[in-house]
Amino acid sequence: MSDQPKLEEQALSEALKLGLSSQLDEAENIGVRIETDLLKVVQGKVDFVVVEGQGLTIQENIRLESVELHTNQISINPLSALLGNIKLDQPVDTTARIVLTEADINQALNSDYVKSNLPPVELDVEGKRVTIALDFPLEMRLQSVGKIHFSGAISISEVGETRSVTFAAVACPRTDTQPILLETFCCAPGQGVSIPFMIVLLSKVQELVRQPYFQLEGVSLQIKTMQVEPGSLTVEAQIHVNQIPNL
Incomplete structure (x- = not known):
């Protein structure tokens, strides 16, 4: 045949x-x-x-x-x-x-299409409304096996005040046996955020990555x-x- x-x-x-x-x-x-x-x-x-x-x-x-x-x-x-x-x-x-x-x-990551689909996110931090938005450009680096390096900045707005925080993070991608894992997250010197804010932010990130x-x-x-x-x-x-x- x-x-x-x-x-x-x-x-x-x-x-x-x-x-x-x-x-x-x-x-x-x-x-x-x-x-x-x-x-x-x-x-x-x-x-x-x-x-x-x-x-x-x-x-x-x-x-x-x-x-x-x-x-x-x-x-x-x-x-x-x-x-x-x-x-x-x-x-x-x-x-x-x-x-x-x-x-x-x-x-x-830095295209107009992605920017238009990443709107600001509102968080409730100890009863206060805080709005965060990604600042562009963003950068992802794939330098080693099993590691994603991500860097950029976010704008944090609360009570009429807005400030920018530069950050760097390392994540391990999703596999058959594990979800996405955040290995490190750090802010630039002098640009830290409060622990309650970080807890709420990471909770929101976890919610997003766990969407089916x-x-x-x-x-x-x-x-x-x-x-x-x-x-x-x-x-x-x-x-x-x-x-x-x-x-």
């Missing part, structure tokens, strides 16, 4: 590739593999889809070094798919492996593991897609 893809698989693969490419700002390379047959294509059914890409830019200044997606039993609108417009008829569960370089992460899913335009993403190597971060995740987002 031939291992060559059937004509209908080739046609739909090329159509999906075209549809995905049209939604990306840039793609150095992208490939789509599909398993289906002619009857299933007419019905809009696909047994599985594998998408592999390198150098994908999904938003201005947000670049992914490589992406590998696997999904089973996808249901799409066949006519729109053949025209390069991907529309899901039913939600899809996908596994993903994403590699980001240190340079790509820092470019994304992150939502983005009809997509729910759950991070399973994060692997840090010098200069790169590999993320394995489970993704629930209600509709292909407008990237």
Whole structure:
């Protein structure tokens, strides 16, 4: 039996590739593999889809070094798919492996897209309302195995007064056996914060990192593991897609 893809698989693969490419700002390379047959294509059914890409830019200044997606039993609108417009008829569960370089992460961290999605946060510190906001630029460094070094500044506003505090932190990423761990957190000399404030802040950070899913335009993403190597971060995740987002 031939291992060559059937004509209908080739046609739909090329159509999906075209549809995905049209939604990306840039793609150095992208490939789509599909398993289906002619009857299933007419019905809009696909047994599985594998998408592999390198150098994908999904938003201005947000670049992914490589992406590998696997999904089973996808249901799409066949006519729109053949025209390069991907529309899901039913939600899809996908596994993903994403590699980001240190340079790509820092470019994304300081992009307008990320800034607009990181609003100020209000905290209750011993009955007083305190507002914190990240000051840009931020920097993440991946210098050693299993360590994420993060540095930046936050603005702290309370009782009509605002001050900036520069900080540096080291974290150990999520694995199969442990959550994200904060190894160190320190402020610049002369810019310390109170212990009650730090307790509330770390509690808020813990709440955020323990969220089971992150939502983005009809997509729910759950991070399973994060692997840090010098200069790169590999993320394995489970993704629930209600509709292909407008990237």
